[in-house]
Amino acid sequence: xxxxxxxAASATQEIARRMRAAVLMALPLAGLSAxxxxxxxAAAPQPLQEPAKSLPVPTADISPEMQKFIAAPLxxxxxxxxxxxxxxxxxxxxxxxxxxxxxxxMLERLHVKSEASTMDGVKVHILTPAVIPPENSNKLLxxxxxxxxxxxxxxxxxxxxxxxxxxxxxxxxSVDYRMPPEAYFPAALDDVMTxxxxxLKTTEPKNMAIFGTSAGGALxxxxxxxxxxxxxxxxxxxxxxxxxxxxxxxxxxFYTNELVDNILVSRDGFCDAAAVVYAKGxxxxxxxxxxxxxxxxxxxxxxxxxxxxxxxxxxxxxxxRKLRRAGVEAALVVFEGESHAQYQFDDRVPETKEAxxxxxxxxxxxxxx
Amino acid sequence: xxxxxxxAASATQEIARRMRAAVLMALPLAGLSAxxxxxxxAAAPQPLQEPAKSLPVPTADISPEMQKFIAAPLxxxxxxxxxxxxxxxxxxxxxxxxxxxxxxxMLERLHVKSEASTMDGVKVHILTPAVIPPENSNKLLxxxxxxxxxxxxxxxxxxxxxxxxxxxxxxxxSVDYRMPPEAYFPAALDDVMTxxxxxLKTTEPKNMAIFGTSAGGALxxxxxxxxxxxxxxxxxxxxxxxxxxxxxxxxxxFYTNELVDNILVSRDGFCDAAAVVYAKGxxxxxxxxxxxxxxxxxxxxxxxxxxxxxxxxxxxxxxxRKLRRAGVEAALVVFEGESHAQYQFDDRVPETKEAxxxxxxxxxxxxxx
Numbered sequence: 209x210x211x212x213x214x215x216a217a218s219a220t221q222e223i224a225r226r227m228r229a230a231v232l233m234a235l236p237l238a239g240l241s242a243x244x245x246x247x248x249x250a251a252a253p254q255p256l257q258e259p260a261k262s263l264p265v266p267t268a269d270i271s272p273e274m275q276k277f278i279a280a281p282l283x284x285x286x287x288x289x290x291x292x293x294x295x296x297x298x299x300x301x302x303x304x305x306x307x308x309x310x311x312x313x314m315l316e317r318l319h320v321k322s323e324a325s326t327m328d329g330v331k332v333h334i335l336t337p338a339v340i341p342p343e344n345s346n347k348l349l350x351x352x353x354x355x356x357x358x359x360x361x362x363x364x365x366x367x368x369x370x371x372x373x374x375x376x377x378x379x380x381x382s383v384d385y386r387m388p389p390e391a392y393f394p395a396a397l398d399d400v401m402t403x404x405x406x407x408l409k410t411t412e413p414k415n416m417a418i419f420g421t422s423a424g425g426a427l428x429x430x431x432x433x434x435x436x437x438x439x440x441x442x443x444x445x446x447x448x449x450x451x452x453x454x455x456x457x458x459x460x461x462f463y464t465n466e467l468v469d470n471i472l473v474s475r476d477g478f479c480d481a482a483a484v485v486y487a488k489g490x491x492x493x494x495x496x497x498x499x500x501x502x503x504x505x506x507x508x509x510x511x512x513x514x515x516x517x518x519x520x521x522x523x524x525x526x527x528x529r530k531l532r533r534a535g536v537e538a539a540l541v542v543f544e545g546e547s548h549a550q551y552q553f554d555d556r557v558p559e560t561k562e563a564x565x566x567x568x569x570x571x572x573x574x575x576x577x
Numbered sequence: 578x579x580x581x582x583x584x585a586a587s588a589t590q591e592i593a594r595r596m597r598a599a600v601l602m603a604l605p606l607a608g609l610s611a612x613x614x615x616x617x618x619a620a621a622p623q624p625l626q627e628p629a630k631s632l633p634v635p636t637a638d639i640s641p642e643m644q645k646f647i648a649a650p651l652x653x654x655x656x657x658x659x660x661x662x663x664x665x666x667x668x669x670x671x672x673x674x675x676x677x678x679x680x681x682x683m684l685e686r687l688h689v690k691s692e693a694s695t696m697d698g699v700k701v702h703i704l705t706p707a708v709i710p711p712e713n714s715n716k717l718l719x720x721x722x723x724x725x726x727x728x729x730x731x732x733x734x735x736x737x738x739x740x741x742x743x744x745x746x747x748x749x750x751s752v753d754y755r756m757p758p759e760a761y762f763p764a765a766l767d768d769v770m771t772x773x774x775x776x777l778k779t780t781e782p783k784n785m786a787i788f789g790t791s792a793g794g795a796l797x798x799x800x801x802x803x804x805x806x807x808x809x810x811x812x813x814x815x816x817x818x819x820x821x822x823x824x825x826x827x828x829x830x831f832y833t834n835e836l837v838d839n840i841l842v843s844r845d846g847f848c849d850a851a852a853v854v855y856a857k858g859x860x861x862x863x864x865x866x867x868x869x870x871x872x873x874x875x876x877x878x879x880x881x882x883x884x885x886x887x888x889x890x891x892x893x894x895x896x897x898r899k900l901r902r903a904g905v906e907a908a909l910v911v912f913e914g915e916s917h918a919q920y921q922f923d924d925r926v927p928e929t930k931e932a933x934x935x936x937x938x939x940x941x942x943x944x945x946x
Contacts, residue, residue: 253634253648258836260629265622266829269869269895279622460635460885460914467627468833500638516829516890525885525911526638532910532935540909541901542894545829566901 263468266545273557274543277550278470278517286473289481293388296358296485300387304364311363311370314555318374322366327406330399331384333366335373343577344378348411350443351382352400352431354422354549356452356482358387368421368449371555376568381407385427392488394496396423400431405440413441414576419567421513421549422520423483425451429499429527432507442508445574447567449513450520450549451527453500455483455492459522469519469547500526509537511570513563515546537574541566632837635914642926647839647886647914655842658850662757665727665854669756673733680732680739683924687743691735696775699768700753702735704742712946713747717780719812720751721769721800723791723918725821725851727756737790737818740924745937750776754796761857763865765792769800774809782810783945788936790882790918791889792852794820798868798896801876811877814943816936818882819889819918820896822869824852824861828891838888838916869895878906880939882932884915906943910935 265279290296315322319338326332335351349372353365362384369382385399400418407416418428425448432446462475472479487497495502500523510531514524524540531538543551543559551563634648659665684691688707695701704720718741722734731753738751754768769787776785787797794817801815831844841848856866864871869892879900883893893909900907912920912928920932 253644255634256632256837256839258630258632261627261832261835263625263627263829263832265624266832266891268823268827269898275622454637458637460632463630463632463635464837464886465833466630468625470625516894517833521885521911522635522913526913528911529638529913529931533931540911542890542897542909542911544891544895544898562898562902 258464268544270545271558273554274546274550274559277553277557278545278547280470282467282470282473286477288478290358290478290485291481293358293390293392293485296388296482297361300355300359300361303359304361307360307364307367308362311367314367314370318370318555320370320373322363322370324363327381327403330402331362332403333363333369333382333384335366335369335380335382337373337377337379339377340379341377343572344376346412346577347378347415347417347571347575348407349376349378349380349571350400350403350407350416350418351380352385352418352420352424352427353382354420354424356479357393357396357423357486358482361387368424368552371552371560371564372419372567374555375561375564376571378568378571388485388488393486393490396427396486397430397434397496400427401434401438404431404435404443408441412576414444416443417445417447417571417575418443419447419449421449421552422479423452425449425512426453426497426499429453429502430496433495433499433502436503436506442506444576445509445511445571446507447511447513447570448527449552449563450515450518450524451499451512452479452483452520453523453527454498455480455487456498459520459526461519461522465517465519465521465547468517470517471548471550472519475519500530504531504534504536507531507534507536509570509574511539511541511567513541513543513551513566515543515548515550517545517547519548539566539570637913639914640927642923643915643919643928646919646922646926647916649839651836651839651842655846657847659727659847659854660850662727662759662761662854665757665851666730669724669728669730672728673730676729676733676736677731680736683736683739687739687924689739689742691732691739693732696750696772699771700731701772702732702738702751702753704735704738704749704751706742706746706748708746709748710746712941713745715780715946716747716784716786716940716944717776718745718747718749718940719769719772719776719785719787720749721754721765721787721789721793721796722751723789723793723818725848726762726765726792726855727851730756737793737921740921740929740933741788741936743924744930744933745940747937747940757854757857762855762859765796765855766799766803766865769796770803770807773800773804773812777810781945783813785812786814786816786940786944787812788816788818790818790921791848792821794818794881795822795866795868798822798871799865802864802868802871805872805875811875813945814878814880814940815876816880816882816939817896818921818932819884819887819893820868820881821848821852821889822892822896823867824849824856825867828889828895830888830891834886834888834890834916837886839886840917840919841888844888869899873900873903873905876900876903876905878939878943880908880910880936882910882912882920882935884912884917884919886914886916888917908935908939
């Protein structure tokens with residue numbers, strides 16, 4: 209197979225070139241110096257030199273449908289290093305238009321109704337399954353969508369909420385929080401809190417859960433930190449999926465899974481650049497942007513989901529450890545071979561149903577009713 | 578730092594050289610052809626080409642003591658590809674002599690007493706903590722040590738049992754099962770079953786747990802599969818730590834964490850070679866050697882432990898998924914940055930206490946008393 213070997217080698221060179229370019233572009237954004245330290249600490253531990261490797265597509269215990277996502281080439285947009293809210297929104301609008309087209313068929317497959325509405329001025333979508341079993345009739349889930357704080361506006365942000373409503377048979381409110389350039393940090397969190405506080409007027413907190421993936425996982429954690437800070441009651445449970453819990457590029461899998469995760473691809477890629485756009489100069493280490501830095505004592509029962517190839521594997525397990533160290537009941541689900549957030553890419557994939565089944569079971573055993 | 582850069586580059590070359598040598602040596606052992614396939618399936622998914630990378634030692638949320646284990650160079654014995662039980666035993670005896678010297682101080686630190694004994698002809702060590710709280714007085718744990726089915730004979734196999742007895746305040750029986758060249762598959766499992774059956778005469782199964790790491794994690798799973806097969810009652814809970822659940826070199830982290838895990842290092846390394854020695858020609862895919870292939874319906878509550886750099890990360894999460902798919906209550910603990918089994922290397926490391934604390938809490942909430 210000399211042709212495919214050449215093609216692979218050439219692809220590797222192209223990836224390395226793009227990675228170098230992305231790193232150089234990202235350095236000034238992050239306020240870092242591109243110059244190496246003049247004199248490193250002689251006693252400092254040396255980095256591990258990992259050689260180039262060829263990673264076959266894993267197949268054992270993975271459905272053929274999920275194998276296709278795992279086998280997909282690197283996200284072609286991974287090195288889009290947006291600098292402004294206008295740039296992120298232009299991309300988000302194009303992506304949203306494509307996503308929205310897929311939603312009616314999914315609503316039909318999962319027997320879910322979607323209605324746009326507002327709650328105390330915040331835009332939401334209300335997802336209602338055709339059948340709500342009696343034990344779920346008093347439960348309410350709040351969904352915080354992902355997309356690096358800048359992607360998936362409007363109905364395009366509801367896909368995960370539709371899956372949760374359909375697979376779990378819960379009523380779900382998906383928050384269409386404000387995003388750049390309309391508003392910046394902490395607008396997204398403010399909107400989530402508005403919806404939570406409004407929902408508290410009609411629903412017992414113990415019957416409520418908050419969930420979301422990626423930036424939505426971070427917003428889930430941030431909402432609980434903010435609720436603690438504001439003296440609001442805790443929800444009954446939360447499900448942050450592969451949360452962007454640390455936007456300071458800290459976490460071992462930012463390195464070990466770099467150019468292995470085919471969605472986020474690199475810590476110097478689009479998603480961390482987008483978080484910087486959203487933060488608009490705010491300290492990235494603030495727990496309201498990097499919730500792994502928050503105090504998690506008193507958190508409600510939490511279920512976390514990730515994959516072995518996820519760039520945010522470390523930032524998921526760090527949150528899990530931090531919760532457990534704070535005495536919180538916390539469950540961890542790690543899918544074999546999956547990259548960032550792939551467990552919620554397509555409702556027709558068995559692992560997607562499995563992931564939502566785990567979350568639904570966790571909610572059912574921890575929420576009041 | 579030109580010198581350290583040169584040294585790192587030279588070390589990388591040396592690693593690559595040793596890896597190629599190890600692969601070439603391992604191929605005939607595994608019965609594989611070293612020749613590439615003449616014509617690959619054109620539709621087959623292409624492997625991902627991961628470029629060479631430099632991995633800094635992770636520090637966030639990791640104790641300084643654990644950072645030292647993570648920063649350690651690759652295990653110098655990783656490419657020892659033993660072919661006979663005599664070879665494995667010669668190495669095991671040397672290693673055991675060094676390990677045994679460290680045990681008296683640990684017994685003192687953890688206030689545990691160790692006594693050699695036998696149960697129905699099988700050698701065991703009985704680990705008794707100075708204080709057994711009343712709620713643990715009727716509980717009994719059975720420990721199956723690790724070491725690729727060939728290492729840690731005699732008292733050297735008890736370190737994890739001492740930690741469990743000390744941190745969890747349980748009485749623990751550590752099985753000193755027969756190993757090559759004295760005996761081969763399924764002797765280790767037979768010895769574990771003998772101890773389990775003997776213990777059942779005096780202890781309620783619901784008050785018993787089985788636990789162990791690596792090959793000991795596999796033996797834990799194999800013992801439950803065998804108990805099911807033989808119609809024996811299930812223990813109340815089990816704790817397989819980073820189990821060698823698949824010795825057919827299947828599992829994505831065998832690739833993604835190759836030359837990242839500084840303990841096992843490679844799927845073509847010492848540990849999988851040792852498992853082949855133990856199997857002595859038996860089918861490696863047999864669930865009694867690769868328990869991920871077993872039917873896990875009816876398993877007792879299970880807690881699994883691994884690390885993000887663990888070569889067996891995949892084989893741990895695959896077991897977790899398989900248990901959950903079978904409706905079993907199963908918890909997963911993944912430590913940031915850790916390679917294979919590092920959570921139980923030293924009782925003085927905070928993450929070690931944390932790992933055993935998680936297992937003890939799980940046992941306390943699932944065992945009868």
